[in-house]
Amino acid sequence: MMNSMNVRRRRPVSETQAQGRSGSSQASEEDGGRQFIGALARGLEVLSAFRENDRQLGNHELAERTGISKPTVSRITYTLTQLGYLVHSPRFNTYELGGKSFALGHVALASLDVREVAKDLMTDIATRTGLTVSLAVRDKLSMLNLEAQDSDELVGIRLYPGSRVPIVNTAGGRAYLAVASEDDRQEIFEGVKDSYGEEWPSLLRAVDRAALEIKKRGFCMCIGDWRKDVNSAGAVIEMPDGRGIYSLNVGGPAYLVPQEDIEMTVGPMLAEAADEMRRRLGCEV
Known part of the structure; x- marks a missing residue:
């Protein structure tokens, strides 16, 4: 019998999440193996979800665009805000790209x-x-x-x-x-x-x-x-x-x-x- 402590169970991915992810991200997860950092990839997906005509986006919209769960998106946007890649609007609880994102561009x-x-x-x-x-x-x-x-x-x-x-x-x-x-x-x-x-x-x-x-x-x-x-x-x-x-x-x-x-x-x-x-x-x- 296999030791249950050595078995890692993967959480099921909903159909909506699977469709929301880009093909390139899926390919990277499959091909990258141990070198692929999923948390970093999800953070970059959130940044990439902002489009040319977007002013501000909320966590719900970002979750829909990326296929990432809303609780995870919430943690990502908080982290990106702390690092200066996003700016948070408390009034509307939305985000826009911050100075560090523009600097990279x-x-x-x-x-x-x-x-x-x-x-x-x-x-x-x-x-x-x-x-x-x-x-x-x-x-x-x-x-x-x-x-x-x-x-x-x-x-x-x-x-x-x-x-x-x-x-x-x-x-x-x-x-x-x-x-x-x-x-x-x-x-x-x-x-x-x-x-x-x-x-x-x-x-x-x-x-x-x-x-x-x-x-x-x-x-x-x-x-x-x-x-x-x-x-x-x-x-x-x-x-x-x-x-x-x-x-x-x-x-x-x-x-x-x-x-x-x-x-x-x-x-x-x-x-x-x-x-x-x-x-x-x-x-x-």
């Missing part, structure tokens, strides 16, 4: 705009130089690539959206540090310095040189600091209204792109592309 739109603007410029650089071009943002203690454009050459750096590279010893990371706030810089430095050991003082000097290069020429160079056989250049795009800092990077094997080429040809080309991105995005150039 602005970040997503800004990222989309930047990626779309960057694509043709990245393709042009990759075609002209035969090198790999990437667009990245800081994510904690690394740079996260949002877009990557390889050339038609058979050799080069292979990057892809979602791949990560270090901050302090890459051209793109140093370009980011050139305009980052002092608080952000110190947070990064404190987080990574122990992993570099005796190299750390020289890396800090290289970061400072890169900041001067960005200010003077619009790009910085990284000659064999990330990988001994890789040279690269980085430029930075700082969005208005604090909407993000993006680095534009180009690099490849040192035998294909020696330091002289980075300094005289590839770097200036990258700086021009960064200037064009700023113009298209309405940033100061």
Whole structure:
């Protein structure tokens, strides 16, 4: 006989609840297994229930739209309100999207705009130089690539959206540090310095040189600091209204792109592309 303590019983799901759930949510529950967090998914479903012309919605309406039980919806809306993703109206006992929800939307739109603007410029650089071009943002203690454009050459750096590279010893990371706030810089430095050991003082000097290069020429160079056989250049795009800092990077094997080429040809080309991105995005150039 099976031990009843080891058997988990699933509550029956009503037909109304089943129909209310989106197909994507059901697929995620089936495919995600242990990695799938149901409570988080239900919270996101509640946020997704708000539509373009909605002003305020009550728990009853949200329960109908999501297929989630009203008591559960009530707990979710309370939690989202406490976190700033919803705003509660005591008079009508309804909810509307809060500041944090709008902030997420602005970040997503800004990222989309930047990626779309960057694509043709990245393709042009990759075609002209035969090198790999990437667009990245800081994510904690690394740079996260949002877009990557390889050339038609058979050799080069292979990057892809979602791949990560270090901050302090890459051209793109140093370009980011050139305009980052002092608080952000110190947070990064404190987080990574122990992993570099005796190299750390020289890396800090290289970061400072890169900041001067960005200010003077619009790009910085990284000659064999990330990988001994890789040279690269980085430029930075700082969005208005604090909407993000993006680095534009180009690099490849040192035998294909020696330091002289980075300094005289590839770097200036990258700086021009960064200037064009700023113009298209309405940033100061």
